[in-house]
Amino acid sequence: MFKHKLTVMLGILVLFSMVLSGCAAAVPAAQPAAPAAEGEASWWKTASQSASCEGVTIRGISESTPPSNFARETLAPAFQAETGITVELETTSWDEMYNKAINDMQAGTGIYDFVYIEQDIIYQYLANNYLVNLTQLLADNPNLASPDFDFAKFTSFIDNFKDADGNIYGVPMEAFVKIYLYRLDLFNDPAIQEAFAAEYGYDLAPATTHQQYQDNATFFTQYGTDNGLELWGTTVQGNTGHASSFYEFFESIAPTFGVYNWGINSENWKATVENGGGMNSDAAKEALAFWVGLLQYAPPEATQSTWDEVAASFAAGRAAQGWVYGENAAWIATDPDRSKVVGNVGVALPPVSEGVMEAAADGSGYIGYYDGGSFGLPVSSKNQQCTLLWLEYIGQESVQADWAVAGSRIVMESTYDDPKVQEVDAKTDNYYTLMKDEGPLFRGAPPFPFHSALREVVQPFIWKALSGELTAADALDQAAAAADAELVNLGYGQ
Amino acid sequence: MRSNRMGWALLAPTLAILAVVGFLPFLYVLYVGLFDWNPFSNQLGMQWAAVNNYRRLVFDGAFLDSLWRTGLFAFVSVSIELSLGFLLAQTLVKNFPGRTVFRTLYVLPLVMAPIAVGATWRLLTIPGFGPIPYFLDKWFGIDYRLGTFADQAFLTVVLMDVWHWTPFVTLTLLAGLTAMPKEPLEQAQVDGANRWQVFRYLTIPMMMPVLLTVIFIRLMDALRVVDEVFMLTSGGPGTATQFIGIHIYRVVVPKTDYGYGSAMSLLVLYFTIVLCWLLFIALAQVGKQRE
Numbered sequence: 057m058f059k060h061k062l063t064v065m066l067g068i069l070v071l072f073s074m075v076l077s078g079c080a081a082a083v084p085a086a087q088p089a090a091p092a093a094e095g096e097a098s099w100w101k102t103a104s105q106s107a108s109c110e111g112v113t114i115r116g117i118s119e120s121t122p123p124s125n126f127a128r129e130t131l132a133p134a135f136q137a138e139t140g141i142t143v144e145l146e147t148t149s150w151d152e153m154y155n156k157a158i159n160d161m162q163a164g165t166g167i168y169d170f171v172y173i174e175q176d177i178i179y180q181y182l183a184n185n186y187l188v189n190l191t192q193l194l195a196d197n198p199n200l201a202s203p204d205f206d207f208a209k210f211t212s213f214i215d216n217f218k219d220a221d222g223n224i225y226g227v228p229m230e231a232f233v234k235i236y237l238y239r240l241d242l243f244n245d246p247a248i249q250e251a252f253a254a255e256y257g258y259d260l261a262p263a264t265t266h267q268q269y270q271d272n273a274t275f276f277t278q279y280g281t282d283n284g285l286e287l288w289g290t291t292v293q294g295n296t297g298h299a300s301s302f303y304e305f306f307e308s309i310a311p312t313f314g315v316y317n318w319g320i321n322s323e324n325w326k327a328t329v330e331n332g333g334g335m336n337s338d339a340a341k342e343a344l345a346f347w348v349g350l351l352q353y354a355p356p357e358a359t360q361s362t363w364d365e366v367a368a369s370f371a372a373g374r375a376a377q378g379w380v381y382g383e384n385a386a387w388i389a390t391d392p393d394r395s396k397v398v399g400n401v402g403v404a405l406p407p408v409s410e411g412v413m414e415a416a417a418d419g420s421g422y423i424g425y426y427d428g429g430s431f432g433l434p435v436s437s438k439n440q441q442c443t444l445l446w447l448e449y450i451g452q453e454s455v456q457a458d459w460a461v462a463g464s465r466i467v468m469e470s471t472y473d474d475p476k477v478q479e480v481d482a483k484t485d486n487y488y489t490l491m492k493d494e495g496p497l498f499r500g501a502p503p504f505p506f507h508s509a510l511r512e513v514v515q516p517f518i519w520k521a522l523s524g525e526l527t528a529a530d531a532l533d534q535a536a537a538a539a540d541a542e543l544v545n546l547g548y549g550q
Numbered sequence: 551m552r553s554n555r556m557g558w559a560l561l562a563p564t565l566a567i568l569a570v571v572g573f574l575p576f577l578y579v580l581y582v583g584l585f586d587w588n589p590f591s592n593q594l595g596m597q598w599a600a601v602n603n604y605r606r607l608v609f610d611g612a613f614l615d616s617l618w619r620t621g622l623f624a625f626v627s628v629s630i631e632l633s634l635g636f637l638l639a640q641t642l643v644k645n646f647p648g649r650t651v652f653r654t655l656y657v658l659p660l661v662m663a664p665i666a667v668g669a670t671w672r673l674l675t676i677p678g679f680g681p682i683p684y685f686l687d688k689w690f691g692i693d694y695r696l697g698t699f700a701d702q703a704f705l706t707v708v709l710m711d712v713w714h715w716t717p718f719v720t721l722t723l724l725a726g727l728t729a730m731p732k733e734p735l736e737q738a739q740v741d742g743a744n745r746w747q748v749f750r751y752l753t754i755p756m757m758m759p760v761l762l763t764v765i766f767i768r769l770m771d772a773l774r775v776v777d778e779v780f781m782l783t784s785g786g787p788g789t790a791t792q793f794i795g796i797h798i799y800r801v802v803v804p805k806t807d808y809g810y811g812s813a814m815s816l817l818v819l820y821f822t823i824v825l826c827w828l829l830f831i832a833l834a835q836v837g838k839q840r841e
């Protein structure tokens with residue numbers, strides 16, 4: 057009797073496993089980027105053999121994003137087929153990625169052979185000598201220098217991963233701008249345009265000023281309510297317990313009000329206005345008040361939204377406009393399995409205060425965040441030569457176009473001209489063209505070696521402003537004072 | 551003499567493991583707590599700080615707030631779990647139709663990992679997607695947003711803990727109630743005692759060792775809660791649900807303030823040991839009274 061039951065249960069279990077396996081998403085077939093001619097060993101195979109890498113497994117960690125998932129699902133199997141080196145890429149949450157990578161490099165355990173280096177964290181890593189100098193490593197191993205790999209082919213984004221002497225510590229794998237997305241179907245609807253013009257006395261258009269952005273937000277929130285739609289006027293990346301809200305404010309919103317580098321004075325490492333900083337300046341307070349004020353026009357999930365949920369909300373058609381990380385632009389605009397707004401996504405530059413656009417154009421300011429990252433090689437890695445081959449493999453021109461289409465990221469100038477990219481560009485309201493032409497108006501995070509330590513001190517005040525516990529002015533006054541104290545504690549601005 | 555040696559020999563593997571995974575890390579944390587050590591500060595390496603990290607703790611408002619918040623959370627959640635658990639244990643002691651099915655369903659939360667509990671509640675409570683905000687709004691007109699309202703977040707975290715752990719309290723108390731001798735209760739009823747008097751003067755005193763054991767276990771768990779709360783609220787909104795475990799995590803991991811975080815961990819360990827000791831004394835006292 058028991059045996060019979062056991063057999064039945066095992067049968068059900070096997071059947072269930074088969075059904076689940078069948079439901080799993082199909083992994084794109086691995087396609088070697090540059091297959092060797094029949095009978096001829098590819099350069100990759102030869103290099104792998106010469107470094108005794110065949111059969112070796114290298115491990116990496118990255119954030120679970122479209123570009124990283126492409127690297128794991130498509131590039132890693134293709135690389136394995138070419139070289140015999142297995143790549144295990146762990147894609148996890150942003151927080152976990154940093155925790156694991158930093159703990160590994162700090163302890164020198166060598167669990168990871170390559171790690172994701174976001175542009176804003178590189179200065180911390182360099183200060184602690186966590187990373188291998190790739191320029192030097194290539195020079196020391198000329199037999200491992202691929203003819204298809206050249207640092208010079210990358211856009212100027214690669215400069216973020218150089219030290220003062222121009223040595224490179226990371227191979228760029230993604231780069232994008234945090235862009236202003238809006239709903240083309242709503243903004244181009246004649247009836248909506250007419251109603252907006254009647255109410256505000258000017259034409260409905262993507263916002264170029266903060267007041268216009270707020271008017272749009274107010275209008276569409278009311279429009280959603282009046283028409284029984286799950287539609288709000290704007291997204292807000294306002295999670296009140298996650299670093300994402302800190303980043304949206306300091307890297308996307310504050311710069312549009314002319315507050316740069318988190319309001320930290322890099323000459324004396326001070327944040328308060330009285331000490332020469334700008335974190336609690338009038339412009340910063342106006343920026344925070346504006347952004348917190350947008351919560352009333354945002355979907356109710358806004359205070360629990362990180363960058364992922366913001367993209368999901370916009371893709372679900374729940375917001376008429378918003379600041380969205382560019383890595384999501386392509387799938388939101390083109391993937392009908394994940395997005396309800398396919399074909400209806402417009403992209404534009406974010407609204408700015410007077411004088412900010414001019415400052416960005418002359419290089420003294422910027423209008424938003426130029427985000428991205430590279431894969432770097434930790435000093436603690438025990439497979440440095442094999443990992444170098446992997447880094448060169450992902451840095452070939454031939455793999456860039458498919459990667460750009462899958463992840464809305466571009467790290468090489470030549471990728472912009474690829475027909476595949478141009479096809480998607482047309483479907484995304486010329487997102488890639490905008491990134492190419494207007495990219496210089498955006499900028500990455502400031503080169504702070506104390507990046508995460510200071511963020512941890514300041515972000516609770518931003519959260520309290522978002523939850524209404526503090527006013528914008530009080531929050532920034534307290535945040536700036538805490539930042540000054542922490543910087544002294546960290547040995548800066550004594 | 552020989553049996554003594556044999557005893558130590560048998561204990562040796564356990565002691566060795568305890569030394570490696572318990573005692574040595576403790577010594578290391580004690581050592582690190584005496585230094586200023588943040589790899590991302592301007593001064594690389596460990597800088598001798600003596601007891602300065604412990605002195606900082608006394609003036610650290612965020613630390614003291616999180617300590618107070620944790621105490622409040624532990625008190626409220628364990629109180630509710632005990633009351634509810636006792637009530638359900640008394641109900642489950644009796645026979646009623648469907649009792650077995652109810653018992654099985656009731657203990658399901660117990661087998662879930664805390665991180666899964668947090669994820670489940672997160673899905674239940676996200677505005678716009680989760681059923682809880684939807685029905686609270688539809689039926690009662692309540693604007694329920696965990697990311698915005700601190701009191702709602704705290705209450706939800708307490709409810710989640712109650713949902714997760716009340717079955718454990720119930721099962722333990724049920725075992726105690728089942729093992730209780732029936733004679734004194736029947737004798738009291740014969741003597742004319744009402745139900746309240748039987749409960750107050752017989753059931754509670756006879757159950758006291760079990761109750762104290764349950765309080766002991768649950769209090770320890772509640773004081774070191776991290777994963778399910780982190781999954782649900784990440785400690786927010788603001789710092790409304792940032793309990794001491796989450797606070798230490800933030801200081802040690804993202805902020806990489808290893809020295810100060812170590813000192814903080816040790817102080818919390820000290821408080822926990824004192825609390826355990828007090829409960830142990832109470833437990834021993836009850837045992838003596840019973841004898």
